[in-house]
Amino acid sequence: MQSILSVISFLLIINVLLLLFSVNSNAQPLNLNDSLELDKIVAKEVFKGEKGLEAYTALRPHIDTLIEKELISNITINKGSIISEEMLQVTGSTTFTLSNGIKVHYKFVGKSKNDVQFRAISYGGLSKVKDSDLPTAQLLGNIISLSGLGDCSATKMSKLLAGKTTTTHIHLSNLTESMSGVSTTKDVETLLQMIYLRFVSPRFDINAYQTFVENLDREIKERRHSINEKINDSVTATLYGQYNPRQRLFNKDFVKEMSFDKVKPLYMERFGNAADFEFFIVGDLEKRKLRPLLEKYIASIPTSDVKEVRQDNSISWLKDTIDKKITLDMEHPKSSVRMGYKNNVSYSLKNELVARFLGDILLLRFIEGLREEKRSVHAISVKADVSKRSNKEVSLQIAFDCNLDEAEQHILNINKHIENITRGVMSQTDLDKIKRKYLKERKQEEGCNSYDMQVLINYFQEDYSTDTFKNLDDLAEGITIKDMVTFTKALLKDSKSYKIVFNLDPSAKK
Template sequence: MQSILSVISFLLIINVLLLLFSVNSNAQSLNINDSLQTGQTIKKGILKNVKKIEEDTVLMPYMDSFIGKTLISGLTIKEGNIVSENMLQATGSTTFTLSNGIKIHYKFADKNKNDVQLKAISYGGLSLVKDNDLPSAQFLGDMMSLSGLGYYSATDLSKILTNKTVKTDIHLSNLTESICSTSTTKDFETLMQMIHLHFVNPRFDTDAYQELIRNLKNNITQRNHIINEKIKDSVTATLYGNNNPKQRLLNNDFIKEVSFDKIKTLYMERFNNAADFEFFIVGDLQKRALRPLLEKYMASIPTNGAKEIWQDNSVPWLQDTIDKDILLPMEPPKSVVRIGYQNTMSYSLKNELIARVLGEILQLRLTEILREETGGTHSVSAKANISKRPVEQASLQIAFDCNPNREGQFITIVNQEVEKIVKGVISQADLDKTRTNYLKERKKHRGYNSYDMHILTNYFREGYNMNDPKNFEDILNTILIKDLEVFTKALIKESKSYKIVFNPGSNVKK
């Protein structure tokens, strides 16, 4: 309609001009009757032209160019097949082995209705990345999220996924690379298409790279004004130095080393072989609906026989014992203290639980004493853990804020509480409370599909059934005060340690 009106306006102007200013007419001698007659002539001419336009013009409704398209439009897929299907009673799961060597561990779970989760995990991660490429590797996942997928930019991808509930994220962590995905049951095929594309047709968008760099620069500008980020950077520099290639600070120099080409190369290296990944699918999806999707989208991915393993990329502290005070103006003024211990220790499920309980009990004690009895602390936390990879070691971290010039008093209290645990002076009530909380938390987690996902990943990646009471409840219920004493003594004795105090005043050690 708008185009017709434009033509009418144009014709009206032309007709009036021709009538009023033609060579054979005298505009000044026109009277009212002449004007009326001229108007009728113009009207007839316009109506005649409009009728002709209507006959010749076909008005088409707006057509979205993405209607009917899918993620795999224009992509040739050669389906494979399932070569074996094995059920495992211990986990209630089924393992599919595909013709291209990919393994998928699947379990039906409808604790969360209409929810399906997928994880793909492979060893390697940042541990296989050269030091010079670490800045690019750190933001690989962000870059892929901004780039879109397959033939579609991020903007076009959102149009393709209109009215669909599906999400995939790329992760490159210290020892692994992974894809984490979720969808509704009806959109699971779209999720499968996205997984297929991540391996056969990933997208690397230069505009997305420019957006990533802008975001990072903005982030650096913002974090320069965030006191907790300054503290975090200072702790890193104190423990590892200012120029450790594996423990870099996020600043403008770091961002300058983030390269589009390196991100692309790293992605193709880390995600080039789907058969090196272990796939886990858990959720409200029947096996009969899953099988054809596996054959179409997973068994069709080209693979090879290469297998990778992580490398030990752990970084030692600059010194075994670090004691440092740092002047850091803060508003409002406060003192910030970070204390840590680290020691070699064999990993076991029991030691893992003891470490967690230790952290909880110490948190209870310090909260009661520092916050409630002295009333001078703003926050306090205590966490203990034990790592299995890349090295087996236990650690304890304690952090608290307090009023200026009182940090010495509170550090003494912290040391006294740690020493009490080393000597076995532990409240049975605190142990019972922590145990009860863990059991309640465990019961709550059982009500989600994610719990079943943890069952599968722990069983096939770590070699134990977390749902078996002997691997959690039985251990937790038999942890004694003596166990905490022995564990803490082994952790603290001859350990590496640090004490870093951030003080707003001028009277600090240099």
């Protein structure tokens, strides 16, 4: 038994290391179904057969009790209470108000069986962090994940949770701090225990921090050989400057400015008051089973009355119009293009959809044009987006790789496609194709518990009208060529723009 559990623990540790030790890692952790399979394998292999599986199932409550004792050792939980419970018919959700002031929005959703999701969101994020603390703050989630919880190191946690499926993480974005978690239905209590500890007894492990920093140093050395990282850094430096304190390059200086002494103060500043967060629980979990767990673990978290608001610390480009060519050494010659436009456009759900359709149509036209001309372009990306927060901007970002010295011709073609849209020269067939793609993706998303989680977040945090959200398909269907023309004109009129062409040429060494 010990050997099999050790293997499972090792797999869990490897997943954490792959996901967290590399800032830009593409590695993926075990998903929920994979972890469930591992749980079954442990049961069948250790206890042998169906009778053994029954024995394993019977043993689980004792294992759960042991985990609680181990996780929440040396802590006295002062159980709280639910002081009100309000059902909201339009969302199909229930809002619990707890005795410590925390609000929890809950919805039973059984689309994805045996899956429970948790989110807690508060405004502030990196916008409230001083420039000198940003390097540590930007990697705070990685550091905390590697530090363990309460009295348990990350290694002990992985052993303790072997055979269970539950994870929690913290996140810091520009405008929010948040906590997320996922578990199977049977492991929800462990999930809430971990959430409790994230607020009441976070762990700051100097050894985990030092190991993390050592891995960052190695990654920085490896980045020197990555042409994509060189390009990304060059784009950042071109738009915001080499030493912009809010748009830092990931290099040795960045790591040198990190400090373990800043980890705890930053964490407590961002996550020290649970009442400043709005909690969401969605999934395959009955209300009667959730209520006592909320009273025990969430209502018992100490809170204060302090509430934060986000700050607008958006950064402008160095110039309104940027046109630059950069030559970099590379073994295989090619050109790499980065283009962008931005302008002030008011936010609306309709504008968000029109922006998305604009990006999709430009990508479609660009690809079709390449086929007609029998030209080759790689790594094409076209994305348009409307910011709801802070600066209320619409942005259009375009990136592609092509043969050396063909960049300017492709740029002309892209601009031609954009100009055609402003003149109404676009195909209804293209627009209909993009709509069908969008509606198909929405239908697929609706089949997952995560969709309902996003609906609740949009309703309570983003002030979405439920009628608007329910009629999102109708809103998408109603977008016309005229809407696309009006929006694209607003984007381009007196817009800020950049065009950066990278010529990657082996002769650059000479």
